[in-house]
Amino acid sequence: MKRILLTCLVLGALTLMLAPLTSLGQRPMSAHPELDHVDLDCSSCHSCEEPTIQEPCLKACPRHAAMQKTGQHQLSEAPDTIMLAEIADQFQPVRFNHKLHAEMAEMGQDCATCHHYSPEDEIPPCKECHGGEANPTNLRQPSLKGAYHRQCLSCHREWSHDTKCVVCHLPAEGSGVVAMGYDSTDIIGISHPVITEPEKKVYHTPYEEGPVVTFYHKEHIELFDLRCVDCHQEENCSYCHDLQKPAQLAKSQEEVHAMCNNCHLNDACSKCHDTKERPGFTHASTGWELGRYHQGLDCRACHPTGKRISRLSNDCVACHGGWNQENFDHAVTGLRLDELHQMMECEDCHVDLQFTQTPDCTGCHDDGRTAEFAPPGDWINE
Amino acid sequence: MAINRRNFFKLAAAGSTALAVGKAHADDSGLTVDCSDNYGVLVDTAVCIGCRRCELACDQEHTKSGRPPESFDDKSVYEKHRRPNKDAFTVVNEFADPAKPDDKYTMKVQCMHCNDPACASACLVGALRKDAAGPVVYEEWRCIGCRYCMVACPFQIPTYEYDKALEPRVRKCTFCYERITEEGQMPACVAICPNEALTFGTRQRLLEVAHYRIKSHPERYVDHVYGEKEAGGTSWMYLAPAEFAHTELPRLDHSAIPTLTETIQHGIFKSFLPPLALYGLLGLIMHSTREKKDRSEESSNHD
Numbered sequence: 001m002k003r004i005l006l007t008c009l010v011l012g013a014l015t016l017m018l019a020p021l022t023s024l025g026q027r028p029m030s031a032h033p034e035l036d037h038v039d040l041d042c043s044s045c046h047s048c049e050e051p052t053i054q055e056p057c058l059k060a061c062p063r064h065a066a067m068q069k070t071g072q073h074q075l076s077e078a079p080d081t082i083m084l085a086e087i088a089d090q091f092q093p094v095r096f097n098h099k100l101h102a103e104m105a106e107m108g109q110d111c112a113t114c115h116h117y118s119p120e121d122e123i124p125p126c127k128e129c130h131g132g133e134a135n136p137t138n139l140r141q142p143s144l145k146g147a148y149h150r151q152c153l154s155c156h157r158e159w160s161h162d163t164k165c166v167v168c169h170l171p172a173e174g175s176g177v178v179a180m181g182y183d184s185t186d187i188i189g190i191s192h193p194v195i196t197e198p199e200k201k202v203y204h205t206p207y208e209e210g211p212v213v214t215f216y217h218k219e220h221i222e223l224f225d226l227r228c229v230d231c232h233q234e235e236n237c238s239y240c241h242d243l244q245k246p247a248q249l250a251k252s253q254e255e256v257h258a259m260c261n262n263c264h265l266n267d268a269c270s271k272c273h274d275t276k277e278r279p280g281f282t283h284a285s286t287g288w289e290l291g292r293y294h295q296g297l298d299c300r301a302c303h304p305t306g307k308r309i310s311r312l313s314n315d316c317v318a319c320h321g322g323w324n325q326e327n328f329d330h331a332v333t334g335l336r337l338d339e340l341h342q343m344m345e346c347e348d349c350h351v352d353l354q355f356t357q358t359p360d361c362t363g364c365h366d367d368g369r370t371a372e373f374a375p376p377g378d379w380i381n382e
Numbered sequence: 383m384a385i386n387r388r389n390f391f392k393l394a395a396a397g398s399t400a401l402a403v404g405k406a407h408a409d410d411s412g413l414t415v416d417c418s419d420n421y422g423v424l425v426d427t428a429v430c431i432g433c434r435r436c437e438l439a440c441d442q443e444h445t446k447s448g449r450p451p452e453s454f455d456d457k458s459v460y461e462k463h464r465r466p467n468k469d470a471f472t473v474v475n476e477f478a479d480p481a482k483p484d485d486k487y488t489m490k491v492q493c494m495h496c497n498d499p500a501c502a503s504a505c506l507v508g509a510l511r512k513d514a515a516g517p518v519v520y521e522e523w524r525c526i527g528c529r530y531c532m533v534a535c536p537f538q539i540p541t542y543e544y545d546k547a548l549e550p551r552v553r554k555c556t557f558c559y560e561r562i563t564e565e566g567q568m569p570a571c572v573a574i575c576p577n578e579a580l581t582f583g584t585r586q587r588l589l590e591v592a593h594y595r596i597k598s599h600p601e602r603y604v605d606h607v608y609g610e611k612e613a614g615g616t617s618w619m620y621l622a623p624a625e626f627a628h629t630e631l632p633r634l635d636h637s638a639i640p641t642l643t644e645t646i647q648h649g650i651f652k653s654f655l656p657p658l659a660l661y662g663l664l665g666l667i668m669h670s671t672r673e674k675k676d677r678s679e680e681s682s683n684h685d
Binding site: 149 | 595
């Protein structure tokens, strides 16, 4: 009897000792499968050791890798004006012209100028993460007040060299705060003037071997599908907007080179510099004049890799290798095949997959017919 | 300051006892007491916009100088460097790296609330003391107006009410002692700062935040948290976009200012043995010479 009791005791003690280990093993290692690809441990988001659904003890907005990149968004998705009324007892609500500011940010870092750490698919408002009070458990994160002011004043200070409250905050009635003869309401509803991008710019440079640089601005944007910020990276609001000095629109030689070098770092000087003005880009100048089907395509449909556009093989199968008689609608070539020819393999007519040449029908038909006079279907006239 | 001679000596005795007890702990931990749980403030001069709201809040909370609030919008004050005075416990000044004169940044100065304050060490009557919460607290009813604190402070912070004939006080930033210890609030300047360039918290947490900011924005800051080690560490600490040599903050050793003087003085009076030995020796000499004298007198009497 004693022995049994002793065994029970030992077993009980062992179970107790091992209990924490087993519970560790049972803890769901992947409670958030959507975050599996992100290098995170539980403590990145949860402040307690064992978060539950009832008490998740979430840290305010962890800045994990998945949130480092703000996705591309359109201005039309964003609100035009935002009313910020958190301290309506002291000031009138701040009428923040979001549209105007977002338009200006297009020359800076786009939405990410202000909306840092946003997930790819959405842009949360400031107060989603920044609370009304300074968070004593997370001193790294400013409160809503700090977040707003940091965003606004970092540019406004450079723009107006002023930090007066009444630039944004109109005093509430009966608050005792005195307005200082500055009215910001005139800015509400204003839209940023459309920035007209130049068609072509010709620079005359001191470089003797190639003094003329012809830069097709619009064509560059369209050809390479560029956003303003891809080249104009360091141009924050105050680059153009400063109440005390005129807009600094001309760039220094270093600044211009730095912009081009984003893509052209490894190119020779002659890539841009020439002795005379250059014509704009035509695809024919590359040795491949685009036919009626290719003309309508976006450059990126064929030249997808990165920023640089590389020369492609002009062999059809280099791009269209996936086509066969099953999935290719021959009618797009202008010739709808008859039933008999539809059954055949591509190579039966296009010997060695030479699609650029008109097939020779004599391989099958010994009556000397040609595709032009006795087509293997109907020519479609559009 | 209503203090008579008798009270003064009573207080002097009490103060020196208190100091001795306080410092005993300091000596245990080597250089200074452990201040990691003290309250402090991290001043991020890269975030500061120089709006001078902190000056306004401090004036309304403490000095009540009667300056109109609009006067704190005046940026022309940056043309010359100002120092804290009896009517302004904190002032904001503007600085720039001489290599980049256009990149100006602003920095508020006030009492640094040192971990081991030289002013408290110099004070004869214990009118200044380092509170366990962090602030270096001034008790004007103890003060005898010797102004040793003003000489001792490496940051030249304490100022004096020279214009007062009766009961002049030493004036300096209080770290809003009552606000932070009794009311559970942040100091007035921290609470008003619109950009939250001032962060209030325990010293240890602030240091974590400071090093995190330097690590995540190495382009924005120099890798130096002023006050982490200077003068044995201070409760108020600074981050800056350029070397601190360009600012008015002095270059200081890492050892606490009172270390040298206190080592000498405490050494001399250690367990009261050196004085006892000295006086004992003197007594012995006296005694021996007196005996000789007595004997010689006796012998002369015999003659």
